[in-house]
Amino acid sequence: MDMTSRMSSHFDDAIDTFKASAQALAEPLAASVDVLFAALANNNKILACGNGGSAADAQHFIAELVGRFERDRLPLAGIALNTDTSILTAVGNDYGYDHIFERQVTALGQPGDILVAISTSGNSPNVLRSIEAAHDREMMVIALSGKGGGKMNDVLLDTDIHLCVPHDRTMRIQEVHIILLHALCDGIDALLLGDAL
């Protein structure tokens, strides 16, 4: 395959993945908007975490809650658990990398808060432990994954929401994850401010 065709194939594959994801995930995504909105309206908060590109996605999402998405509105309560280098290095150094999110969920989580847990493989141990800590704190989890969901399938409860992208490549999964997170912001804003843009 020449390089131009190779580049072009990314767009073709992304389009196919977006279509398959819309089919599979629009309904649980709408349910996720209701869950997040209800938590925020009840003065609860959103915690989010992930590794690598998913860390970027988690902090991107939280920035749009605390700052704004497309329209001016009140700030919404959220914390990205992958952003404080002192906490990450202290907990990583003293307890191990698998505990960097779990410990923060235990420290900050309150019943009714929501954890948005992002892992393209569904297998990152620190994300899996954050889910278990959220359950211990009586928090519901919205999990974003791919590759069939991996070990997330074993730790998520029926009361959680699992948005599993139907693809096996990390980059494609991440591309859909950012659409999912932007769609959640759009849905929350629509409930807060009305449908019009």
Ligand SMILES: O=C(CO)[C@@H](O)[C@H](O)[C@H](O)[C@H](O)COP(=O)(O)O
């Ligand atoms: O962004 C990318 C690859 O596109 C990488 O940084 C990727 O996020 C990292 O390898 C992560 O450690 C993968 O973790 P996970 O998505 O399987 O939980």
Ligand SMILES: [Zn+2]
């Ligand atoms: Zn990436």
